[in-house]
Amino acid sequence: MKRESLEKSFRSFALFGSFGFMMAASILVGYFIGSYLDNKLGTAPWFLLVCLLLSVIGAFIEFFKTVSRYNKRAKNAG
Incomplete structure (x- = not known):
């Protein structure tokens, strides 16, 4: 039981x-x-x-998709 809880936390x-x-990478790509x-x-x-x-905006959309998938898996598993 404790191992499952630890895995869920990780x-x-x-x-x-x-x-x-994801946010840092997308900001760097957008910046460059x-x-x-602009220079060109x-x-x-x-x-x-x-x-x-x-x-x-793209990073937030991807984050919400990921959280939604995670919640669906958690609901189906639990």
């Missing part, structure tokens, strides 16, 4: 830990793409802002 930690990595486009097209800071906004 899964939850991994889920929420992956959100931090936006900076590149001379439109600073517009592409940077748009790419950052889209990357943050």
Whole structure:
């Protein structure tokens, strides 16, 4: 019983830990793409802002999908 509880805790930690990595990675990708486009097209800071906004929105959407899948699995298992 205790082992199952520990495994469930680790899964939850991994889920929420992956959100931090996902958010940081998407922001970095959005930053570099936006900076590149702004430098190439001379439109600073517009592409940077748009790419950052889209990357943050995308990360939140993916996070909510992941949490939804996790909750469905937990409900079916429990």
